[in-house]
Amino acid sequence: MKQAPGVRVNDLSVVYRTPAGELPAVAGIDLELVPGTITGVVGESGSGKSTLALSLLNAVQPPGRIRSGSVEIDGLGDVVQLGGNDLRKARGRHIGYVFQAAQNSLNPLKTVGKQLLDLGRSHEVDDLRALVRDAKDLLGRMGLDGARVLDSHQHELSGGMRQRVGIMLALVLNAHLVVLDEPTTALDMITQATILRIIREVHTERGLTTLVITHDLGVVAEVADRLAVMYGGRVVEQGPTMEVLGAPRHPYTQGLIRAIPRLVGDIGEARALPGRPPTLGTIPARGCVFRERCHLRMDVCETEEPPVVARGEWIVACHAVAAEAERGRRTAAAGAQRVAKAHGAERRQG
């Protein structure tokens, strides 16, 4: 994989085994990562973001499993079908990743440098010196003293430093697909802005396809070209970031945006979304998963899966939006008919 790959997630469902049986954490997701773009996946805790990210590496662990669907990655094929050595090679070399727990995922007994060399060797990197150079360079760009960090053990690094080490490890093997799960959560606002700028720079320089998972719409607004909003294991809205954030159509996306505290203006303007997101056991088995918290709820939302409404690349799954689009279509058709009739009458008179 020498250049930014495209990724197509088709009808992906992932379940976790619970005392109440296997329950879906991700259900019927379709998502495309366009080569060379940064896609942000956003949603509240428990919406299935990390499960989706793990699926891209076919790394969902028991008690979870990918129940159905595919994840086609250019140059790799359907990773859901990959196993053993092929999968091990793909991870790291072709797909760089930093998981949410990255802050704690370093080996406490080894220095960062030793772990970097282990990573290089396990992926058969020939030039380990170049690997170390690249690692130092990446750490330096993220505001750290590279040589010192490589000489350190996990306990000698702060949470924010570990997070940056995680990002370095995701990028250092030069993978062209990079998955970053909550890359900036442990960081203060200023460091967060720096890291997001660097993610963007490295993404552009190296020609990557990048997926950023976050609960923070601000992160998506800053870094992502495209965005997918998740709720209850579904993608409820997706499209170009600026368009979606500028005029969100799904009531959940609208609620998320209203809930952002504003730095200027009336602080009272920020309104938290009422209610709580569902857990595995409370996600409705049929109908719209968001209906419990939705002010546009209709009878049909109880029983029917929301239809997908597409406007170019912008996709929304919502009964209310579909009904509104249908009303708009009817009004337009009636208008067109009136004009055609008037035109016909004029012609007959003439």
Ligand SMILES: Nc1ncnc2c1ncn2[C@@H]1O[C@H](COP(=O)(O)OP(=O)(O)OP(=O)(O)O)[C@@H](O)[C@H]1O
């Ligand atoms: N190992 C597991 N066993 C059982 N249920 C799980 C497991 N991992 C995740 N889940 C459940 O699956 C659902 C989706 O979890 P996931 O971590 O993917 O969501 P998320 O959006 O990434 O949330 P967060 O931001 O809190 O990590 C949640 O209801 C969660 O409780």
